[in-house]
Amino acid sequence: MMTEPDVLSGLRELAVVFKPPNGTSDLVRLAGVYRRALSRMDDAEFTRAIAVCIETGRFWPRPAQLLEAVDQHRRDHPRSNLSLRDRYLRWQSCGDWGNDPCPVCGATVEGGDDMTKRPHIYHDHQIHYEAGVGYAGPRTGPVGKNKQMLSTSPTSTVKAT
Secondary structure, three states: OOOHHHHHHHHHHHHHHOOOOOOOOOHHHHHHHHHHHOOOOOHHHHHHHHHHHHHHOOOOOOHHHHHHHHHHHHHHOHHHHOOHHHHHHHHHHHOOOOOOOOOOOOOOEEOOOOOOOOOEEOEEHHHHHHHOOOOOOOEEOOOOOOOEEEOOOOOOEEEOO
């Protein structure tokens, strides 16, 4: 959720490049208006929209133009709309791990060269823990005492030892 200071910071960036709209010298009041109009954006999307408008715009952008920049990015990059946990679950369920590394820690398939050896994906526990995304399979990396991790199952947790 964007806060007014976040929006004000973005508007100040715009004010360096563009002249604010006529009669609007109070960026603090303008930040409140923009925050309400752009409430469906998160901070990263707002920052990206500001950058797009600075790179491609000719005038101070209206909220609708910032929303349009975000909508275009969402259409161009549909995978980036998913949360990290959702990207991990999609990756895990596709079963084609040989081509793509884990979207959280970058782990790849190891082993499984012959029929007697089962392939494993050794996830980095610390990276998954810090991202708040559980994983299935063996782990690598340090494991802290009494740390809780979400399992990939939506109803259970796995307690790390």
